[in-house]
Amino acid sequence: MLLGRLSTRERRFVVVPLVALVFSFILYYQEYLHSARSTKSVPIVVSSSVSGRVDPQPVCVPPAPKRPAVLLSHTYRDDGILEVNPDGSHPIYELIELANARWKSKLSRASKTLDEAVREYEKRYRRRPPKGFDKWYEFIYSRSKDGRLSFDQDEYDQIYKDLEPFWGYHPLDLQRLQDEQEFHTDTFTLGTNETNQLEVLRVSFASGVNSWNPDDLLGGARSIIEILKDVEQDLPPFRAVISPHDSPSLFSDYEVKKMALDAASSNTYMDVDSIAIGPPNGWLSGCSPTSRARQGGSEQLSQQKTFIHDHRKAMDPCRHPYLLESIGEFLKHEHPGPSHRMLPRFAYCATLMHHDIQIPTLFAWVDDVLPRSDDPQWDQKLDERLVWRGSNTGIWHAQDTRWQKAQRTRLVDLARDLNGTVKVLLSSSTEDVRVGEGIEIPRGKVNPAMMDVAFAGEPVGCHEETCLELRRRYEWRRRQGSKESGQFKYIIDVDGNAWSSRFKRLITSNSLVFKATVYPEWFFDRIEPWVHYVPVQVDYSDVYDALAFFRGGLYGEDRREELARTIANEGRAWSRTFWRKEDITAYVYRLILEYARVMSSDRDAMSYDG
Missing domain, CATH: 3.40.50 (Rossmann fold)
Incomplete structure (x- = not known):
């Protein structure tokens, strides 16, 4: 009523100060609430029941940290570890956001045709795909979910990592090494017979009271044959020596593997019979001389909290020497001697210190959790x-x-x-x-x-x-x-x-x-x-x-x-x-195509010419 009696100019002089006063009060009240929350202890209650439900046993927690004017960045180390900056936001928010962006990018750039898959292959690996690549592509297309190709036609870098060192070996040397491996104790040789059917071609198992049951050791062979049964008619001739045990067994010497990779990169062959390597240095023989493990660098670079941002790098004992003292795979071998050759032998898994060629099986595989x-x-x-x-x-x-x-x-x-x-x-x-x-x-x-x-x-x-x-x-x-x-x-x-x-x-x-x-x-x-x-x-x-x-x-x-x-x-x-x-079939199928080519005396003839 009072404002109604005032002129427009008089109202302006009254209303503006009032609005400013109210706004100042709101800001003050919000700061008061934030301050009150920050100075109160937060009760945390501990569970004493089997389901993780809580009973009232309060523990006082220090006040919540105040918000800085600017949140600072976390440190992404080159060993796959994120180092937490206390003045940044919780890093898991960021890790999830970045991971989702990578995943969406991977899906969006996936090849959608055979020609695109061939170009992507040549871009990644700097050579033509293996012979039979078109048949392999037909298989994955026919098995695509709901008529749509997944991105798995491109993501086979693990095969490249496993087989690339063998491109630095002459095929005749590889064939000789493969022949020798067929007689290695506790291996079986799987391959195609004269009629191009898959079967176990040789068994070399130890005998005696403490030996393994041969039927148990051949469980992996039966699994791989089951995996490949739908593409058996399209497989090239091959012989693969496979370890039947859970663990890998081929420990790589860093210098030997580097020589093989260097030869592969330059399209030359290394002399496998005249390799001079230094004295064995246990697990450290598998690491670069400049690695943290070889340099004796401290694992604890910082007292800050850490998370994984690159899981593969976080698995590397050369980057993280503490792994050698934390995992049974490494602890059970005190001072292992590395192989002075890269041997073409398969296993069901491998660490970054091993060069076993990984071949998946159906052990414990389930389509769904049932019921x-x-x-x-x-x-x-x-x-x-x-x-x-x-x-x-x-x-x-x-x-x-x-x-x-x-x-x-x-x-x-x-x-x-x-x-x-x-x-x-x-x-x-x-x-x-x-x-x-x-x-x-x-x-x-x-x-x-x-x-x-x-x-x-x-x-x-x-x-x-x-x-x-x-x-x-x-x-x-x-x-x-x-x-x-x-x-x-x-x-x-x-x-x-x-x-x-x-x-x-x-x-x-x-x-x-x-x-x-x-x-x-x-x-x-x-x-x-x-x-x-x-x-x-x-x-x-x-x-x-x-x-x-x-x-x-x-x-x-x-x-x-x-x-x-x-x-x-x-x-x-x-x-x-x-x-x-x-x-799994698509992976093993492509692995066999790649393996048959690198073992062939005529690698060009075993390459795709489409």
Whole structure:
């Protein structure tokens, strides 16, 4: 009423100051609320029940960090590790965003025709595709999902990595080495016979009381024949020597492999019979003289928190020497001597220190988790702890072995430790808040609330005295069936004697998989960490931080569960689209085409001329 009696000019002098006063009050009140929240301790409640639900046992947490004017960048190291800047946002936001961009780019640039696939091949590998490439392309096109080609017609870099050193060998030398390998103990030779049918052509297994069951050792041969049965008629003549064991066995000498790759790059051949190499230096013989492992560089370059941004590089012991003291594959060989030749032999897996040619099998392969009722949808899974059950495989357990350092032992020890504290990065509800240094939380509170990790069954792979020690030292729970494990939202997958065969089943579920491994498997070129699974370091230093980001703190505060659900769903969709039985067939089919060519006396004649 009063304003109505005033002139327009008089109203302006009254209203403008009033608006400014109200606006100043709003700003002051918001700052007051933010300050109040920042000075209050946040109660965190710890679980004491089997499902990860919480009972009121508050733990005071330091005040949340204030928002800086500008969020700073994290450091992406060339060893595959992201180093966290406390004044940046939580790095997992960024890791997920970058990974999704890479994945979309990979899908969008995939070849869509045979001609495009040929051009992409020549661009990547600087040579023509192998003979039979057109037949191979017909196969993958006929098996494409819903009539649409996936990008797997391009993503076969692992085959290139495995076979490229052999391009630096003369074919006659390769054939001689292959002939010698056929008589190597504990191998079988698979190939085509006179009528071009696949069969086991030779078996060279040890005999005696402590030898393996030959029928068990030939399980891989039967699996590979099953994989190739639909393309058998189109395979070239070949003979492949294959190790029947889980682990790789061909340890590479760095200098020998470099000479082979240099010869391949220059289209020349190295003399395989007059190679001069230095004295053996254990596992370090597989590393470059300038590598961190050979230079004796400290693994702990920084006390900052870290995450994986490049999973393959994070698996490299030459970049991360601590791996040599953390994984059974390396621990069980004190001072191994490298091979002074690159030998053409296949295995079911390999680390970056080995040159076994990887050939996948159907071991533990599943099309789906069945019955589907054992794998509820994300929102119906009741347990929010990180789960793992398994045997104490990975290394022989005896007084003279370093089994305490092996990956599975360390995981169980980590989860059962109730002493001291662990520093954990907590998430924030938005990306525009600094992540901070993390907070110290008592292990006696965080482990029961966030971890359900234990050995299952009975001790295996151990000397009698050490078996008794293992039985006394650890709790041995019953094995989990798919229905029981299906109640957990978060599952961690770790290596055993070699690669983890359970990964296929886990990623096909509706749970989010955390994966720690040193084996870059055949499918690693076509899967994207942080899109389909969560990569974690083998020392488990980032496990609590990654888990807290997705599930929230002990009380579930500031959880990013929608991101966890998305990755779990994307992992399952990826498995059912890109890890079908026909995808394995396509990989092994192309591997055999490439292998037959590099072994041929006339490599040009074994190249595609379309």
